Amino acid sequence: MPLERCSKCGNSPSGGLQNCSGCHGATGAYCSRECQVAHWKVHKPVCRPLEDNQVWGIKILDNRYQPWSTQFQHVLLDPSHPIFTQGELCPLTEQCGFPLLIYSDAIHGGLKAYEDNQPAVYLRIEAADGFAPAHWQFNMPGTCSVVRQDRKLLTKEAIEIVYSYHSHLLDMADPDFIPLGNGPWSRRPSPRSLKTFADDYRKEEIQREGRQGFDYFP
Ligand SMILES: [Zn+2]
Ligand SMILES: [Zn+2]
Known part of the structure; x- marks a missing residue:
């Protein structure tokens, strides 16, 4: 393509x-x-x-590798990787028009994990209440993988922006929310709000840190 x-x-x-x-x-x-x-x-x-139908995704190493900037690693996945059949859609990314699939080696793959994975749990939170579902809360997810549902290249910069967006939403969330249609969010997560966040984030990173690497974000 x-x-x-x-x-x-x-x-x-x-x-x-x-x-x-x-x-x-x-x-x-x-x-x-x-x-x-x-x-x-x-x-x-x-x-x-x-090679045929390989997909670049991101491996999110578990919390032993914090901070998150070192937890995100490029990974090349074969089309037979179970993420494509068993991966779960990250709800807010779908709502924002940038759908990502997430797969936990422990939760889906049955590999025992003893470590939590904060960025992964953030990505899996439900749009309705801001909490990860029970099977993510009561099992240690360990190392996880993420891909774009459309199987296009997922860059480290894009996952950084999407993760920071989740983190920002959770910071701004109302802990005692009354369900009025926006869930706990002060503003409803949408493609437009993610795009605005991405533009601001990129500008800030360039100004503050001189990071030139930020490429186009859909
Ligand atoms: Zn090249
Ligand atoms: Zn250009």
Whole structure:
């Protein structure tokens, strides 16, 4: 599936995009040489031609590996990975038009885990009440994997933004909420609210930390 937008800036120029020669455009395509050069440090770990139907996801290491910035790791998944059949839809991501599937090696795979996974539990919270379901609360999820439901590249930057969005929503949530249709949320999570959050987050990271890696977020 050819990329439709520049992996760095998100533009789709009328002249088309130049595929990255390292991955044959599987995970990188650019509107300009400048964008490609600026994006190389971020792109390098996923610059690899994909075999049939492989999908780049994110492995979320358990809490022993905190902080979350080191818990997120790229992982290349074969189409036979159980995440595609047993993975659970992360409810808020679906509501926000960026549906992600999450799979716990312990909860779904039956591998014993002794560690919690805070980012994973946040991603699994229900839109209606802000709590993870019982099987996530009473079992240690251990290491988890996440993919985009549409099987497109899930970048570390995107998972960072989505996780931070969940964290932000939970910070702003009303603990004594009266169900009026928004659940516990001060504003209803939506594609628009995620997009606004992503734009602000990116701007802030660039200004504060000088992080140039932030690429286009759908
Ligand atoms: Zn560009
Ligand atoms: Zn590449």
